[in-house]
Amino acid sequence: MNPTAQDPFDPRDRPARLTVGVVGAGRVGPALAASLQLAGHRPVAVSGVSDASVRRAGVLLPDVPIVTPAEVLARAELVLLTVPDDALPGLVEGLAETGAVRPGQLLVHTSGRYGSAVLDPALRVGALPLALHPAMTFTGTSVDVQRLAGCSFGVTAPDELRLAAEALVIEMGGEPEWIAEESRPLYHAALALGANHLVTLVAQSMELLRTAGVTAPDRMLGPLLGAALDNALRSGDAALTGPVARGDAGTVAAHVAELREHAPGAVAGYLAMARTTADRALAHGLLKAELAEDLLDVLADRGRPGDVPGGGAGGGAEGTR
DSSP states (O other), rough: OOTOOOOOOOGGGSSSOEEEEEOOOOSSSSHHHHHHHHHTEEEEEEOOOHHHHHHHHHHSSSSSSSHHHHHHHHHOOOEOOOGGGGGGGHHHHHHHHOOOTTTOOOOEOOOOOOOSSSHHHHHTOOEEEEEEEOSSSOOOHHHHHHHHHHHHHHHHEEEEGGHHHHHHHTTTTTTTOOOOOOGHHHHHHIIIIIHHHHHHHHHHHHHHHHHHHHHHHHHHHHHHHHHHHHHHHHHGGOOOSOOOOOOHHHHHHHHHHHHHOOOOHHHHHHHHHHHHHHHHHHHTTOOOOOHHHHHHHHHHHOOOOOHHHHHHHTOOOSSOO
Protein backbone atom coordinates (compact mmCIF):
# COMPACT_ATOMS: atom_id res chain seq x y z
CA MET A 1 0.00 0.00 0.00
CA ASN A 2 1.26 3.50 -0.82
CA PRO A 3 2.15 5.07 2.59
CA THR A 4 1.02 8.47 1.35
CA ALA A 5 -2.36 7.21 0.21
CA GLN A 6 -5.34 8.06 2.36
CA ASP A 7 -6.50 5.13 4.51
CA PRO A 8 -10.14 4.53 3.54
CA PHE A 9 -10.75 3.03 6.99
CA ASP A 10 -9.38 5.95 9.01
CA PRO A 11 -12.20 6.78 11.49
CA ARG A 12 -11.42 10.49 11.20
CA ASP A 13 -12.44 10.45 7.56
CA ARG A 14 -15.72 8.59 7.97
CA PRO A 15 -18.95 10.56 7.52
CA ALA A 16 -21.86 10.86 9.91
CA ARG A 17 -19.92 10.53 13.17
CA LEU A 18 -22.34 10.54 16.09
CA THR A 19 -22.34 11.74 19.66
CA VAL A 20 -22.86 8.71 21.90
CA GLY A 21 -24.51 8.41 25.31
CA VAL A 22 -24.82 5.47 27.68
CA VAL A 23 -27.74 4.93 30.06
CA GLY A 24 -26.62 2.28 32.54
CA ALA A 25 -22.86 2.02 33.04
CA GLY A 26 -22.83 -1.70 33.73
CA ARG A 27 -20.33 -4.02 32.10
CA VAL A 28 -21.73 -3.70 28.57
CA GLY A 29 -22.46 -0.03 27.89
CA PRO A 30 -19.01 1.52 28.47
CA ALA A 31 -17.35 -1.22 26.42
CA LEU A 32 -19.64 -0.64 23.45
CA ALA A 33 -19.22 3.11 23.71
CA ALA A 34 -15.44 2.72 23.84
CA SER A 35 -15.62 0.51 20.76
CA LEU A 36 -17.71 3.10 18.92
CA GLN A 37 -15.16 5.72 19.94
CA LEU A 38 -12.45 3.70 18.18
CA ALA A 39 -14.64 3.88 15.06
CA GLY A 40 -14.68 7.68 15.26
CA HIS A 41 -17.87 8.34 17.18
CA ARG A 42 -17.74 10.61 20.25
CA PRO A 43 -19.01 9.52 23.69
CA VAL A 44 -20.42 12.59 25.43
CA ALA A 45 -22.38 11.39 28.47
CA VAL A 46 -22.88 8.39 30.74
CA SER A 47 -25.35 7.67 33.51
CA GLY A 48 -24.38 5.44 36.40
CA VAL A 49 -25.60 5.05 39.97
CA SER A 50 -23.31 2.69 41.84
CA ASP A 51 -19.68 3.40 42.72
CA ALA A 52 -18.67 0.44 40.55
CA SER A 53 -20.52 1.93 37.56
CA VAL A 54 -18.82 5.29 38.00
CA ARG A 55 -15.38 3.65 38.28
CA ARG A 56 -16.02 1.49 35.24
CA ALA A 57 -17.09 4.46 33.15
CA GLY A 58 -14.03 6.38 34.32
CA VAL A 59 -11.70 3.63 33.13
CA LEU A 60 -13.28 2.89 29.76
CA LEU A 61 -14.58 6.39 28.98
CA PRO A 62 -12.21 8.84 30.69
CA ASP A 63 -13.31 12.47 30.73
CA VAL A 64 -16.88 11.58 29.74
CA PRO A 65 -19.22 13.23 32.27
CA ILE A 66 -21.55 11.24 34.52
CA VAL A 67 -25.04 12.73 34.27
CA THR A 68 -28.69 11.75 34.65
CA PRO A 69 -30.39 9.53 32.05
CA ALA A 70 -32.42 12.48 30.79
CA GLU A 71 -29.26 14.53 30.32
CA VAL A 72 -27.63 11.65 28.43
CA LEU A 73 -30.49 11.76 25.93
CA ALA A 74 -30.27 15.54 25.72
CA ARG A 75 -26.60 15.38 24.71
CA ALA A 76 -26.38 12.30 22.47
CA GLU A 77 -27.54 11.44 18.99
CA LEU A 78 -26.99 7.72 19.59
CA VAL A 79 -28.05 6.42 23.01
CA LEU A 80 -27.13 2.97 24.33
CA LEU A 81 -29.67 1.64 26.83
CA THR A 82 -27.63 -0.96 28.69
CA VAL A 83 -29.80 -1.75 31.71
CA PRO A 84 -31.04 -5.14 32.99
CA ASP A 85 -33.76 -6.78 30.88
CA ASP A 86 -36.49 -6.37 33.47
CA ALA A 87 -35.76 -2.65 33.84
CA LEU A 88 -35.78 -1.88 30.12
CA PRO A 89 -39.54 -1.52 29.38
CA GLY A 90 -40.11 0.86 32.28
CA LEU A 91 -37.04 2.92 31.39
CA VAL A 92 -38.18 3.35 27.79
CA GLU A 93 -41.70 4.30 28.80
CA GLY A 94 -40.44 6.80 31.34
CA LEU A 95 -38.02 8.46 28.94
CA ALA A 96 -40.71 8.74 26.26
CA GLU A 97 -43.39 10.07 28.63
CA THR A 98 -41.11 12.75 30.09
CA GLY A 99 -40.12 14.07 26.66
CA ALA A 100 -36.48 13.02 26.99
CA VAL A 101 -36.53 11.22 23.65
CA ARG A 102 -35.99 13.38 20.56
CA PRO A 103 -37.24 12.73 17.01
CA GLY A 104 -34.51 11.21 14.87
CA GLN A 105 -32.52 10.00 17.87
CA LEU A 106 -31.00 6.53 17.54
CA LEU A 107 -32.06 4.49 20.57
CA VAL A 108 -30.17 1.21 20.94
CA HIS A 109 -30.76 -1.42 23.59
CA THR A 110 -28.51 -4.42 24.22
CA SER A 111 -30.98 -6.85 25.77
CA GLY A 112 -30.93 -10.35 24.34
CA ARG A 113 -34.51 -11.02 25.40
CA TYR A 114 -36.16 -8.13 23.60
CA GLY A 115 -36.32 -7.11 19.98
CA SER A 116 -37.01 -3.58 18.82
CA ALA A 117 -40.70 -3.64 19.84
CA VAL A 118 -39.81 -2.83 23.44
CA LEU A 119 -38.73 0.57 22.11
CA ASP A 120 -42.18 1.30 20.63
CA PRO A 121 -42.92 4.10 23.15
CA ALA A 122 -39.82 5.88 21.88
CA LEU A 123 -40.67 5.07 18.27
CA ARG A 124 -44.03 6.79 18.69
CA VAL A 125 -42.27 10.05 19.55
CA GLY A 126 -39.92 9.81 16.59
CA ALA A 127 -36.90 7.83 17.83
CA LEU A 128 -35.13 5.25 15.66
CA PRO A 129 -35.19 1.88 17.51
CA LEU A 130 -32.42 -0.72 17.26
CA ALA A 131 -31.80 -3.94 19.23
CA LEU A 132 -28.10 -4.88 19.15
CA HIS A 133 -27.21 -7.72 21.53
CA PRO A 134 -23.55 -8.78 21.70
CA ALA A 135 -23.30 -12.55 22.15
CA MET A 136 -20.41 -12.17 24.57
CA THR A 137 -19.76 -12.30 28.29
CA PHE A 138 -18.39 -9.06 29.73
CA THR A 139 -15.91 -8.41 32.53
CA GLY A 140 -16.31 -4.63 32.84
CA THR A 141 -12.69 -4.05 31.83
CA SER A 142 -10.84 -2.94 28.70
CA VAL A 143 -10.48 -6.56 27.57
CA ASP A 144 -14.16 -6.44 26.60
CA VAL A 145 -13.41 -3.99 23.79
CA GLN A 146 -10.90 -6.42 22.32
CA ARG A 147 -13.34 -9.33 22.62
CA LEU A 148 -15.87 -7.51 20.46
CA ALA A 149 -13.66 -8.17 17.44
CA GLY A 150 -15.46 -10.95 15.59
CA CYS A 151 -18.25 -11.16 18.19
CA SER A 152 -21.69 -11.97 16.81
CA PHE A 153 -24.49 -9.50 17.56
CA GLY A 154 -28.17 -10.43 17.54
CA VAL A 155 -29.70 -7.62 15.45
CA THR A 156 -33.39 -6.70 15.33
CA ALA A 157 -34.72 -3.46 13.85
CA PRO A 158 -37.39 -2.13 11.51
CA ASP A 159 -36.57 -3.01 7.91
CA GLU A 160 -35.72 0.58 7.03
CA LEU A 161 -33.09 0.66 9.81
CA ARG A 162 -31.55 -2.73 9.16
CA LEU A 163 -28.56 -1.38 7.25
CA ALA A 164 -27.88 1.24 9.92
CA ALA A 165 -28.01 -1.41 12.64
CA GLU A 166 -25.65 -3.73 10.79
CA ALA A 167 -23.27 -0.85 10.06
CA LEU A 168 -22.99 0.01 13.76
CA VAL A 169 -22.21 -3.61 14.62
CA ILE A 170 -19.52 -3.77 11.95
CA GLU A 171 -18.00 -0.53 13.23
CA MET A 172 -17.70 -2.12 16.67
CA GLY A 173 -15.82 -5.01 15.07
CA GLY A 174 -18.74 -7.40 15.37
CA GLU A 175 -20.65 -9.67 13.01
CA PRO A 176 -24.37 -8.89 12.59
CA GLU A 177 -26.79 -11.82 12.81
CA TRP A 178 -30.40 -10.95 12.01
CA ILE A 179 -32.91 -12.24 14.60
CA ALA A 180 -36.65 -11.94 13.97
CA GLU A 181 -38.62 -10.09 16.63
CA GLU A 182 -40.61 -13.17 17.63
CA SER A 183 -37.45 -15.28 17.91
CA ARG A 184 -35.62 -13.08 20.43
CA PRO A 185 -36.67 -14.99 23.59
CA LEU A 186 -35.64 -18.34 22.05
CA TYR A 187 -32.38 -16.85 20.79
CA HIS A 188 -31.59 -15.53 24.25
CA ALA A 189 -32.56 -18.81 25.95
CA ALA A 190 -30.13 -20.65 23.67
CA LEU A 191 -27.27 -18.35 24.63
CA ALA A 192 -28.09 -18.58 28.33
CA LEU A 193 -28.25 -22.36 28.14
CA GLY A 194 -24.84 -22.54 26.52
CA ALA A 195 -22.90 -19.77 28.25
CA ASN A 196 -24.45 -19.05 31.65
CA HIS A 197 -25.03 -22.68 32.54
CA LEU A 198 -21.53 -23.53 31.37
CA VAL A 199 -20.10 -21.28 34.07
CA THR A 200 -22.21 -23.04 36.70
CA LEU A 201 -21.17 -26.49 35.47
CA VAL A 202 -17.47 -25.61 35.36
CA ALA A 203 -17.50 -24.00 38.80
CA GLN A 204 -19.32 -27.02 40.24
CA SER A 205 -16.90 -29.41 38.56
CA MET A 206 -13.92 -27.56 40.06
CA GLU A 207 -15.47 -27.75 43.54
CA LEU A 208 -15.96 -31.51 43.21
CA LEU A 209 -12.40 -32.00 42.00
CA ARG A 210 -11.08 -30.10 45.02
CA THR A 211 -13.18 -32.33 47.26
CA ALA A 212 -11.63 -35.34 45.51
CA GLY A 213 -8.16 -34.00 46.33
CA VAL A 214 -7.17 -32.38 43.03
CA THR A 215 -4.93 -29.41 43.82
CA ALA A 216 -5.24 -27.60 40.47
CA PRO A 217 -8.71 -28.34 39.06
CA ASP A 218 -8.47 -25.45 36.61
CA ARG A 219 -5.32 -26.93 35.07
CA MET A 220 -6.94 -30.35 34.86
CA LEU A 221 -10.17 -29.08 33.31
CA GLY A 222 -8.70 -26.54 30.89
CA PRO A 223 -7.49 -28.94 28.17
CA LEU A 224 -10.43 -31.30 28.65
CA LEU A 225 -13.10 -28.62 28.40
CA GLY A 226 -11.30 -26.87 25.55
CA ALA A 227 -11.27 -30.09 23.54
CA ALA A 228 -14.90 -30.88 24.43
CA LEU A 229 -16.06 -27.42 23.35
CA ASP A 230 -14.11 -27.58 20.10
CA ASN A 231 -15.47 -31.05 19.33
CA ALA A 232 -19.03 -29.99 20.14
CA LEU A 233 -18.85 -26.92 17.92
CA ARG A 234 -17.44 -29.00 15.08
CA SER A 235 -19.52 -32.16 15.42
CA GLY A 236 -22.53 -31.49 17.62
CA ASP A 237 -24.00 -34.61 19.26
CA ALA A 238 -21.46 -36.82 17.50
CA ALA A 239 -18.90 -35.44 19.97
CA LEU A 240 -20.69 -37.03 22.96
CA THR A 241 -18.48 -39.29 25.07
CA GLY A 242 -18.58 -40.60 28.63
CA PRO A 243 -20.61 -43.13 30.63
CA VAL A 244 -24.07 -41.87 29.67
CA ALA A 245 -23.38 -42.01 25.93
CA ARG A 246 -21.82 -45.46 26.41
CA GLY A 247 -24.72 -46.73 28.51
CA ASP A 248 -22.56 -47.48 31.58
CA ALA A 249 -25.39 -47.57 34.11
CA GLY A 250 -23.18 -48.86 36.91
CA THR A 251 -20.76 -45.98 36.57
CA VAL A 252 -23.55 -43.43 36.48
CA ALA A 253 -25.15 -44.95 39.58
CA ALA A 254 -21.79 -44.78 41.35
CA HIS A 255 -21.57 -41.09 40.40
CA VAL A 256 -25.00 -40.44 41.88
CA ALA A 257 -24.11 -42.27 45.10
CA GLU A 258 -20.89 -40.27 45.52
CA LEU A 259 -22.61 -37.00 44.81
CA ARG A 260 -25.29 -37.78 47.39
CA GLU A 261 -22.60 -38.30 49.99
CA HIS A 262 -20.21 -35.46 49.17
CA ALA A 263 -22.22 -32.87 47.21
CA PRO A 264 -25.98 -33.46 47.50
CA GLY A 265 -26.68 -30.09 45.94
CA ALA A 266 -25.15 -31.34 42.68
CA VAL A 267 -27.38 -34.41 42.32
CA ALA A 268 -30.36 -32.73 40.68
CA GLY A 269 -28.21 -30.98 38.08
CA TYR A 270 -26.25 -34.15 37.31
CA LEU A 271 -29.43 -36.17 36.80
CA ALA A 272 -31.08 -33.50 34.65
CA MET A 273 -28.06 -33.14 32.35
CA ALA A 274 -27.54 -36.91 32.19
CA ARG A 275 -31.17 -37.47 31.19
CA THR A 276 -30.87 -34.87 28.45
CA THR A 277 -27.58 -36.40 27.30
CA ALA A 278 -29.16 -39.88 27.22
CA ASP A 279 -32.11 -38.62 25.18
CA ARG A 280 -29.83 -36.99 22.64
CA ALA A 281 -27.48 -39.99 22.51
CA LEU A 282 -30.44 -42.29 21.87
CA ALA A 283 -31.89 -40.02 19.20
CA HIS A 284 -28.56 -39.90 17.35
CA GLY A 285 -27.84 -43.62 17.60
CA LEU A 286 -24.90 -43.23 19.97
CA LEU A 287 -26.52 -44.99 22.94
CA LYS A 288 -27.57 -48.55 22.20
CA ALA A 289 -31.20 -49.23 22.99
CA GLU A 290 -30.38 -52.45 24.85
CA LEU A 291 -28.15 -50.49 27.25
CA ALA A 292 -30.55 -47.63 27.74
CA GLU A 293 -33.09 -49.32 30.04
CA ASP A 294 -30.80 -49.78 33.06
CA LEU A 295 -29.31 -46.35 32.49
CA LEU A 296 -32.70 -44.66 32.38
CA ASP A 297 -33.70 -46.50 35.56
CA VAL A 298 -30.68 -45.01 37.31
CA LEU A 299 -31.51 -41.57 36.00
CA ALA A 300 -35.11 -41.91 37.15
CA ASP A 301 -33.56 -41.94 40.65
CA ARG A 302 -36.35 -43.89 42.32
CA GLY A 303 -34.43 -46.16 44.68
CA ARG A 304 -31.77 -46.50 47.34
CA PRO A 305 -28.75 -44.22 46.78
CA GLY A 306 -26.25 -47.09 47.07
CA ASP A 307 -27.84 -49.40 44.52
CA VAL A 308 -25.74 -49.89 41.41
CA PRO A 309 -26.87 -51.97 38.42
CA GLY A 310 -24.66 -54.88 37.48
CA GLY A 311 -22.81 -55.05 40.81
CA GLY A 312 -20.62 -51.99 40.17
CA ALA A 313 -19.19 -49.73 42.81
CA GLY A 314 -21.63 -49.46 45.65
CA GLY A 315 -22.96 -53.00 45.13
CA GLY A 316 -26.49 -54.08 44.38
CA ALA A 317 -27.76 -55.62 41.17
CA GLU A 318 -31.16 -53.96 41.06
CA GLY A 319 -30.10 -50.48 40.09
CA THR A 320 -31.33 -47.21 41.54
CA ARG A 321 -35.05 -47.53 40.99
